[in-house]
Each structure stands twice: as C-alpha cells, then as structure tokens.
Amino acid sequence: MRLDKFLAETGVGSRKEAKQLLKKGLVTVNGQVIKEAKTQVDEVQDIIVFSGEELTYQEYYYYMLHKPQGVISATEDKWDQTVVDLLKDEDYREDLFPVGRLDKDTEGLLLLTNDGQLAHQLLSPKKHVDKEYFAIVQGIVTTNDIRQFTTGFALTNKELVKPSELMIDSVNEEEEQSEIRLIIQEGKFHQVKRMFEAVGKKVIYLKRLRMGNLWLDEELELGEYRALTEKELDGLKMNK
Known part of the structure; x- marks a missing residue:
C-alpha cells in the first residue's frame, strides 16, 4: 500500500494532506523519516509513526446503528438524509455502506460496514439468516395468521414468501391493534408490510430488533451508533 493511502486510511488526513505532512518529515517507517508519498509499506508488518504516535491499520469497520424514521438506508441521496450522514466526521469513510436496507419509516438495527464479504453472507438467501422485527399492526392478529405465516404464502401481487415465525405479544381489541414479533429470512421490498x-x-410501526446473532443495543438512542464488540462480531460471523 502507498504510504499516503495508509495515512489517509488511518485517519491522519486526506491523501493530499498526507503528502504535505510527509514533506514536513513528520512520518517515519521502521525508524526512518520518509517523505515520498508513493513509498510502498506493509500495513501490518511495518512500524509507521506520525508525530511520535504509532499508527494502527484497520481494514474493516463495523458499526451498529439505531436507525430512526425519516432516514434513507443508502450511502447518498439527493433529497433525504442517509444513514451514512449520521456518522461523525472522525468515523466517516467513503467505503462504508448499510447491510441491506430498512424502509424510510422503519426504525431499528442497521449494520454499517465496509466488509463486502460479510454483507453478502448476511444477505444471501442461501444462508437463511434471521431478521427479527417488532411491529404494531392495525387489526387483530390471530392464530390463523400464525399458521399462514408458518407455511408461507403469496403476497397480493402473487409473489411467494417463504415460511416465517409470527408471534403475538399483545392484542388491544378495543383499538383493534396487535403487537407482534416476526422472524423472516428474506429481504423483499417492503416485505413485512406486504x-x-x-x-x-396494516403495519403502522416497524422496528428491526435482530439480524442473525446481532441484537440491537437498546441503550442506543435513535440516530446513535457504536462499533461492534469483538463478541458481537464473532457472533455475526457465525452466520456464515
């Protein structure tokens, strides 16, 4: 890896800024001052120091976000705020992206990463990764609904959905509303609502609680995020 790219990747600054810092002699590689931006370094083996501080290279980043309503699950949008826009400047990276999507009006767990292989594993239909949701539904959810969801069925446009697990938490007969949890292994467009x-x-409120072995940290307020712990990451990778 080029030295200026390494410096940019470790948060020292942009590649343009890194080149200026190199010219000032502020960077050493294995004890030697290096001023050439194109110098090739081993990001794992070489000891690279900037202004007296040793830099550590991290290839992949994983953030758990408590997505709020009104935010788009995308890396950029012309009209709306995106989940990437919620990142602080020091955490933003151009290669971060959301794993799958939550609808604009859906809240809950969303994983942001730059690990494309893990994202593919979590989203691949062949891997059967659970996605668990909590929803408030207008209407009385019944045991007949549970049976229908368990066997799988056709949506209104005749598209088939695979078997899922529907659980009734509570029913308010006076308001004709139900609180449910649903576990699906697909990710079709607006699937839960459809x-x-x-x-x-009709689903009037929807929140994702879990993806695979990763549960939403309820201490995260809407719009907040944090890096995954090693335990959480290991558990998520078990879904491979």
Whole structure:
C-alpha cells in the first residue's frame, strides 16, 4: 500500500494532506523519516509513526446503528438524509455502506460496514439468516395468521414468501391493534408490510430488533451508533 493511502486510511488526513505532512518529515517507517508519498509499506508488518504516535491499520469497520424514521438506508441521496450522514466526521469513510436496507419509516438495527464479504453472507438467501422485527399492526392478529405465516404464502401481487415465525405479544381489541414479533429470512421490498397487507392488516410501526446473532443495543438512542464488540462480531460471523 502507498504510504499516503495508509495515512489517509488511518485517519491522519486526506491523501493530499498526507503528502504535505510527509514533506514536513513528520512520518517515519521502521525508524526512518520518509517523505515520498508513493513509498510502498506493509500495513501490518511495518512500524509507521506520525508525530511520535504509532499508527494502527484497520481494514474493516463495523458499526451498529439505531436507525430512526425519516432516514434513507443508502450511502447518498439527493433529497433525504442517509444513514451514512449520521456518522461523525472522525468515523466517516467513503467505503462504508448499510447491510441491506430498512424502509424510510422503519426504525431499528442497521449494520454499517465496509466488509463486502460479510454483507453478502448476511444477505444471501442461501444462508437463511434471521431478521427479527417488532411491529404494531392495525387489526387483530390471530392464530390463523400464525399458521399462514408458518407455511408461507403469496403476497397480493402473487409473489411467494417463504415460511416465517409470527408471534403475538399483545392484542388491544378495543383499538383493534396487535403487537407482534416476526422472524423472516428474506429481504423483499417492503416485505413485512406486504405480508400483513396480504392477510388484511396494516403495519403502522416497524422496528428491526435482530439480524442473525446481532441484537440491537437498546441503550442506543435513535440516530446513535457504536462499533461492534469483538463478541458481537464473532457472533455475526457465525452466520456464515
């Protein structure tokens, strides 16, 4: 890896800024002052120091975000705020992206990373990774609905959905509302909402609680995020 790229990757500054810092003699590689930006370094083996501080290279980043409503699950959008826009300047990287998407009006767990291989593993239908949601549904969810969800069925546009696990937390018969949890292994467009529409009900609030072995940290306020712990990351990778 070029030295200026390494410096940019470790947060010293942009590649343009890194070149200026190199010219000032502020960077050493294995004890030697290096001023050439194109110098090739081993990001793991070489000891690279900037202004007396040894720099540590990190290839992949993993953030758990508590996505709020009104934010788009994308890296950029012309009209709306995106989940990447919620990152602080010191955490922002151009290669970070959301793993899958949550609808604009859906809250909950969203993973941001630059690890494309892990994202593919989590999203691949062949891997059968659970996605668990909590929802408030307009309508009385019944044991008949549970049976239908368990066997799989066709949506209103005839598209088939695979079997899922529907659980009823509570039912308010006076307001004709139900609180449910749903575990699916697919990620079709507006899938949860469309599944309930197919049985004559409407989702009025939706929140993702879990993806694979990764649960949303309820201490995170809406719009907040944090890096995954090693334990969480190991658990997530078990879904491979």
